[in-house]
Amino acid sequence: MTSSTAALEISSGERGQLPDGRAWQTIAGGYRCQSSGENYFQIEYTPGQETARFILLSGDNQLAELDLWFDWFFSLNATLQTIDIAEEDTVVSRVSRSGFYQRTExxxxxxxxxxxxxxxxxxxxxxxxxxxxxxxxxxxxxxxxxxxxxxxxxxxxxxxxxxxxxxxxxxxxxxxxxxxxxxxxxxxxxxxxxxxxxxxxxxxxxxxxxxxxxxxxxxxxxxxxxxxxxxxxxxxxxxxxxxxxxxxxxxxxxxxxxxxxxxxxxxxxxxxxxxxxxxxxxxxxxxxxxxxxxxxxxxxxxxxxxxxxxxxxxxxxxxxxxxxxx
CATH class of the missing domain: 3.40.630.30 (Gcn5-related N-acetyltransferase (GNAT))
Incomplete structure (x- = not known):
């Protein structure tokens, strides 16, 4: 058994929810995900790659809403090691798998x-x-x-x-x-x-x-x-x-x-x-x-x-x- 066997299977056009009810759906090149209320962000990711990008709305500070999304997406993709947080084309933060899962809180x-x-x-x-x-x-x-x-x-x-x-x-x-x-x-x-x-x-x-x-x-x-x-x-x-x-x-x-x-x-x-x-x-x-x-x-x-x-x-x-x- 290896961690790669646990990757969840997601089909094109599929929809789902986090445990707290926030919605996601697949789109071309990634996912559209609900951060809070009517606010959404996009995930750009090619399966099998070590880096993904979460693209936030410009000027909308949604970082505090993303922890469950980080856990979900790392769980979904066993090879993923780093998530870049971007506002449009600018990377404003970076989350590593290792660092994220060592957050005791x-x-x-x-x-x-x-x-x-x-x-x-x-x-x-x-x-x-x-x-x-x-x-x-x-x-x-x-x-x-x-x-x-x-x-x-x-x-x-x-x-x-x-x-x-x-x-x-x-x-x-x-x-x-x-x-x-x-x-x-x-x-x-x-x-x-x-x-x-x-x-x-x-x-x-x-x-x-x-x-x-x-x-x-x-x-x-x-x-x-x-x-x-x-x-x-x-x-x-x-x-x-x-x-x-x-x-x-x-x-x-x-x-x-x-x-x-x-x-x-x-x-x-x-x-x-x-x-x-x-x-x-x-x-x-x-x-x-x-x-x-x-x-x-x-x-x-x-x-x-x-x-x-x-x-x-x-x-x-x-x-x-x-x-x-x-």
Whole structure:
């Protein structure tokens, strides 16, 4: 799977809308798009090119209205890297794919965003690492995925609200095969409590259109079991994951949620340059989705005491060059 597979198919003369109701239609050489009210602008673009041009009405400052259009058009065209903003024949601004998707205010709702000050501490095991911000409660990330026509969101796990579904998910045969944490509600409550009390972990529930479907256990790699197996850096991040709502199994959903949770981890701290994972080496379904998806690559296999694992890795620069193609 590559980001190019997510490009939306647009036919000549087609019409559509953004999630907020603003309209677009195809015209010769590009698109006619509604910025606000009765105001429209044009997009000039040749499919497959790295640069597009958004042409605004002269003297009409519509830049604040364009963020959803940037997201839509980057999602539509996986090869596109730069959008020039022009008034008639004059380029007045330029937006890069990488820079646009690193704007925390558009999707990120956490409490860190790379602003938590650097302070080194030593944990009970004698490991030295940066002091981590306490994970926030509630929703921390939301983004619309145009290929699905759905919102993907992440929120902090709520033990009262989520215990029953979490217990159901952990006891599904395909989940238990890899997590090995099956058991009754009391066991799952203890599991949740242990994660929430661990300062290097952040338990999240993922939703499509606010329907819970997956659990993500975000962790700081330097304090995790994976650290000795590669050249771990202070702000590397990783995630353990499971999809519990079987309605959302399959490649088209996996590409979206993998993109979304990776995006969140990079936005959560600007100092995070590398994301890592260590799924079981025989988890072919997950590895199929991961390898080659938005900068993720399988690096090697190695042995934990309890399993044969695959080391997978994603670099910030490579991720943001392809981010948004869904």
């Amino acid at each position: 558009l999707w990120y709702q956490g409490n860190n965003g790379g602003k938590f000050p650097l302070q080194w501490v030593v944990n009970e095991q004698g490991g030295r690492h940066p002091l981590r911000a306490e994970p926030p409660k509630g929703e921390v990330y939301r983004r619309h995925f145009h290929s699905l026509g759905m919102d993907f969101s992440l929120r902090h796990l709520d033990p009262q609200e989520d215990l029953e579904r979490f217990t159901d998910w952990m006891n599904q045969e395909r989940v238990a095969l890899f997590w090995e944490e099956e058991g009754d509600a009391e066991k799952q409550r203890q599991f949740i409590d242990s994660v929430m009390q661990d300062p290097h972990k952040h338990p999240l529930i993922a939703c499509f259109d606010d329907e819970p479907f997956a659990y993500f256990e975000i962790y700081w790699a330097l304090e995790d079991r994976i650290a000795p197996y590669y050249d771990c850096q202070p702000f590397d991040r990783g995630a353990h994951m499971l999809v519990g709502n079987q309605r959302f199994l399959g490649g088209r959903f996996a590409q979206a949620w993998f993109n979304g949770v990776s995006h969140f981890m990079f936005l959560d701290d600007a100092r995070t340059e590398t994301l890592v994972g260590e799924p079981r080496a025989d988890n072919r379904a997950l590895l199929k989705y991961i390898n080659g998806t938005f900068g993720w690559k399988k690096i090697k296999e190695f042995d934990f005491p309890h399993k044969r694992a695959a080391l997978v890795m994603c670099k910030r620069d490579e991720f943001f060059r392809s981010m948004g193609g869904v």
